[in-house]
Amino acid sequence: MISITDLHINLGEFALRGVSLSVEDGDYLMVLGPTGAGKTILLETLAGIYTPKSGNILIGGKSILNIPPRKRNIGMVYQDYMLFPHLSVDKNIRFGLKANKVDKEKADEKIKSLVELLNISHLMHRRPGTLSGGEQQRVAIARALIVEPRVLLLDEPLSALDAKTRATLREELRRIHDITGTTMIHVTHSFDEAFLLGNRMAIMDHGEIIQEGEISEVFRKPNCKFVADFVGTTNIFYGESLVRNGLSFIKIDGTEIVSGIPAEGHVYATVRPEAILLSLHPIESSARNAFKGKVSRILDEGSIIKVEINAGIPMIAAITRRSLEDMEIFPGKELFMTFKATDVHVFKV
Amino acid sequence: MISITDLHINLGEFALRGVSLSVEDGDYLMVLGPTGAGKTILLETLAGIYTPKSGNILIGGKSILNIPPRKRNIGMVYQDYMLFPHLSVDKNIRFGLKANKVDKEKADEKIKSLVELLNISHLMHRRPGTLSGGEQQRVAIARALIVEPRVLLLDEPLSALDAKTRATLREELRRIHDITGTTMIHVTHSFDEAFLLGNRMAIMDHGEIIQEGEISEVFRKPNCKFVADFVGTTNIFYGESLVRNGLSFIKIDGTEIVSGIPAEGHVYATVRPEAILLSLHPIESSARNAFKGKVSRILDEGSIIKVEINAGIPMIAAITRRSLEDMEIFPGKELFMTFKATDVHVFKV
C-alpha cells in the first residue's frame, strides 16, 4: 500500500499543496485534472525525482523519502515515450536489468516473456526513432516493467497516440494490469480513459486533490461544481432546495426537479444528458421527473446528438442520430423528458 | 463562384496533385483530411501565397493566378491566430483598412459594427498576447472580415481551442456566415465540425480531393474505404455481392447483409454504428437486416457505449449509457440487431 500524506512541493510553475492519497496494492488509480493541475509532479515526486518540502510517502508502512529513485523500484512511463534514441529497442528494455546487474541468461529469459506479452518481439533490433507511436509506447512500458516495479506510474501514456492505437493500448494496459497485478497510477486528462481503465479515481486541480474515490462514485456524485464540470455533466442547475420525505425538491426558475439526495438550501443539481429519456408522448413510469418542452436547439456532434429542450429551464438530452431521425426531431417540436430522481445529483454551493 | 481546375503544386513536404473543386457564392465548404493531406497549402495557393505549377483558379470566371495576394480580396484565418503581437487589437483589425487607405471616419464606423457583431468591443486596447485563445480567434476573424473579402479561408480555426470555446466559436462562425453571406472555405480534421458547420464537404488525402459533395451525402455514401474510415464508420465489411431486384445481397463470411445500393462483385459494405437498433426481442418491421447475436465486448467511451455483437461477423452498435442500463446488457447476452437496407452503403473494391 502506498500512502501519501500532506505532500507539499513548489517548483514555481507547478506545485503540490497538501496532497494526501492512498493506493492499495493492485489498484489501478486514475489521476485526472486539467493542464497544470500538478499531476506529473505528483508522479515525479513519487518516483523520487523531486524532494517534497514537507509531507511523507510511505510504501508498505516505510517512508521512502530518503531512498534515491534508483532504489525505489517505481517504474515510469511518459507520454512522449522517452526511449533512449541511441540504443536499440533491445538495449532500451535491457537498460534496467544491466543497471541492476542481472546476469545475461536470466535477463534474456525475462525479456523474452515480456516482449511476447507486449507483442514487440519483432522490433527488438530497431531504433526507437523508426517505430510508430504505439510501438514506442509498448517498448517504454516493457522497459519499465522489466525490473518488476512495485508501482508503475503512467504519465498520460495514451495522449500522443491516434484514436485507434489509443484504444488498442488501453486494452493492453488493462490486460497487463490483470496479468501482472502491478499497482498502477495513471495520469490522464481524458475522462473516458479514466472510466475505461481504472478502479479508483482522483481528481486534481491547482496542486490539490479535489475528489477521490471509486470511479463510478465520482462519476455519479461529483462533490463540487469543478468536478461536475470536469466529468462532463452539461446540465448543471442552480436552485433552492427543500427536503421532504428524504427527497430534495429543487426550485430552479419556477421549475421543480426532484432528487434522491437530501440537501437543503442553495444547491447545484446535475443530470447527465444521457440520463434524460425523450419521447413523443408522456411516459407512465416511476420516474419522478417529467417535463414537457420545446426543442430549442439541436447540437449535432457527429455520432451523438445533443438536443436542447426548453421546459422553463433549458435542459440537454443526448440521443443517437438514429433516435433523432426516428422521432423526427426538429427545432420547435414538442417533446417529453423523463428522468429518475436518483439520476439527479445534488451538492451544496 | 470559385472554380479550381487541375491544380498542381509541390513544396517538398506538402503538395497538391491535380485538385479540382468548385465553390458556389455563399457556400460553406468544409475541407477535411488527415495531417499532411495538403489542406493548408490549398488555402494558401488560393490566397496567392504560392504560385501553382499548373492548373488554374477562376473567381467569377476570371483567372486570379496573376493577381498578387493583396489584390485578391481573399481573407485568411489561421489556427494560431497570427495576430501581430506588436500591435493592439484595434490596430490589428484596422491593419487591412490602413493598407487599403480607407479614410479614418469610414474605418471607425466599419470597425465599430464588426466588433459589436463579434463581441470584442471591450478588447480593443489590449495586446493580442493578453487575450484568451477564443478572444484571439475572434479578433483574427474580425481582422480578416473588415476588408469584406469575397472568400474567407479558415485553416483549422477551432483546433487550438478548448471544447467549450470551440462550441461557442463554431456557433459564431455559423452566425457570421448567415449574416454576411461570405463564401467560406474551412479546413478541419474534425468530422463533427464539418457536420455542424458546412453545407458542402471535400475530403483530401495526399494532395488529392478524394470525395466532394453535400455533407450528408459524403457522410452516408463514402465512395471508398479511406473516406468511410475517415468519417468514422467502424462497421466495414468485405464481401461478395449479388444484385437481385435492385438490392445487393452481400455475403460476408456466411452472413448476408442487404443493401439498397446495387453493386456486383467484391465490395465493401458499411453500416454506421448508430444506425443499428438493438432490442431484447425480435422487431417486426420493414427493415431488411435482422440478426441475432451474443455481446462479445462492451466498449465504454464515456457518454456513448459501443457494443460489439457477434452474429457470424462482429458488428458494432452505438447506444447511450441509459440504454445499456435499461437493457441490462452484459457480455454474453443475446440481443437482436435491426437495420435498414438503405443504411448499408456499398462501394466496389
Next chain:
Amino acid sequence: MLNKLLIQLRESKFKLITLGVAFLLGALILTLLVCVVTHTSPEALLDSLGSPEILFAVRLSLTTSLISTVLCIIIAIPMAYAMARYPFRGKSILNTILDMPLALPPLVAGVGLLIVFGSTAFGKGLADMGIKFIFTPAGIVLAQFFVNFPFMYRILKSTFEGINPRYEHVSRTLGCTEARTFWRVSLPMAKNGVVAGAIITWCRGIGEFGAALMVAGATRMRTETLPISIYLNMSCGDLDLAIAAATILIVISVISLYTFEKLGGTAKLF
C-alpha cells in the same frame, strides 16, 4: 538527520563535482578581470584614463565601432531576411560563403582586405577617388565591418526564421505589398533581434584587433583604437596606459553582456 545528510551527499556527489568545475572556472575568470583592473594603483589608472592618448583611442574606438555597427545593420537586415525567407538554387553554397568570415581568423581576413583594397585595380581605383582604407581610420571601420557582420547576419537570420511567415501571409492578403509587409510586420517583430545583434556587433567591433592591425596598421594617435593602444603600449612597456585601455574594454564588455542578457538575448550563431 546526519544520516539523511550523508545519504543526500552520496547521492549528489556527481552534482557537486560538475558544479565545482563551473565555480572554479568562474573564479578564474573573475580573478583575471580583477587582476587587470587592480594591476596599477587607482591614481595611476585615473591619470592614464585622462591622458590624451587614451582619450583619442576611446574617441576613435567609439566612432569606428558605431559606424561599422550601423553598416552591419543596414547590410545584414535585407540579407538575413532574404536568406531566411526565399528558397533558390545554390542557397546552401551562398549560406556557407556568408558564414566564412565567422570561421576565418581575423588576421587572415585583414590580410585579405589589405590585398583587395591595397593592391587590386578595384582598391586602387577607390583610392584614386579619395576612398582610402589602407592605414586610415576608414580601414578600421572596414575591418570591423567585415569581421563582425556575420554575427549580426546570423542573429538576424535566426530572428527572421523564428517569425512565422504566416504573419506575412496574413498581411499580404490584407492589402500590403511584400515591402510594406516587411516594414509594418516583419521588422517590428524582429526588433529584439536587431537590438541584440547590434549590441554584440558593437561590443565585438570595439574589441577588434587582428584585422584592423593588418588593414589600418598601428600608428600612435592616428589608427590607435583601444585594442591597438594596448598592443602599442604593451610593446613599448608603458603598462599603465595598456591597463587603462584594457580596463575600459572590460567595463564595456561587462555592460554589453549584461544588457544583452537582460534583453533575453539568445540567438543561434552556429
Next chain:
Amino acid sequence: MLNKLLIQLRESKFKLITLGVAFLLGALILTLLVCVVTHTSPEALLDSLGSPEILFAVRLSLTTSLISTVLCIIIAIPMAYAMARYPFRGKSILNTILDMPLALPPLVAGVGLLIVFGSTAFGKGLADMGIKFIFTPAGIVLAQFFVNFPFMYRILKSTFEGINPRYEHVSRTLGCTEARTFWRVSLPMAKNGVVAGAIITWCRGIGEFGAALMVAGATRMRTETLPISIYLNMSCGDLDLAIAAATILIVISVISLYTFEKLGGTAKLF
C-alpha cells in the same frame, strides 16, 4: 506572357533587392579569399608551404589547438551539464561570468592571463614548479583555451538543455545513479553537440592571435603559430610566407565550416 513576367517582376522587386545584397556580399567574401590564395604565383606558394618556418608553424598550430580543444572538452562538459541541469542561488551571476570571455576582446584576455600567470604569486609559484606559460608554447595553449572554451561551453550547454531531463529521470528509476545516467544516457545523446563544439573550438583555436600574442609573444620558430607567422612575416615584408600561412588557415576554415554544417551543427551561442 511578357505582361505576366512584368507583373511578377513588379511584385517581387523586394525579393530581388534583398537577395541582391546577399549575393553581393557573398561575392565580396569569395573575391577576398581568392585574392589571398592567388596573390603569389603557385610556385612561390608551394616553395613557401615547404619552408621550415611554415612547417614549424603548422606543427605548432596543430599541436597547441588539439591540446586546447581537448582541455576545452574536458572542462566544458561537466560545467555545461551542471549549468543546464541544476538550479542554485546566484546561477545567473555565474552564468554571466562564464560568458565573459566571449564578450572580452582576446587582447584584453591575453593581458589578463599575462598578469595572472606572469606577475601574481600564483603564477610565480607555478613557474617555480616548472609550469611556465609566459613566452612559451604552453602559453599558446592557455590563451587558446581561455578565449575559446566559452564556445564549447555554450554549444554544450544548449545541447544539454535540448535533451529532455525525463530521459534521465527514466534512467534513474531504472536503477542508475546520477553519474551512471550521465555516462550512459546524457553524454551519448549529446554526442553531436560535442563533435560540433570540438570543430568550432579547434578551428577558432588554430586562428587565435591576440591573446596568444600577449601571453606567448611572437618569437620566430619558438612560439610561431600560423597566425603569428602571418604577423611576423607581414611585419618584415616577407609576403610569400605570410600568404602561405594565410592560405593554410583559409583551407582549414573552409573544411571546418563545411564539416560543421554537414553535421547539421546549429548551436545557440548568444
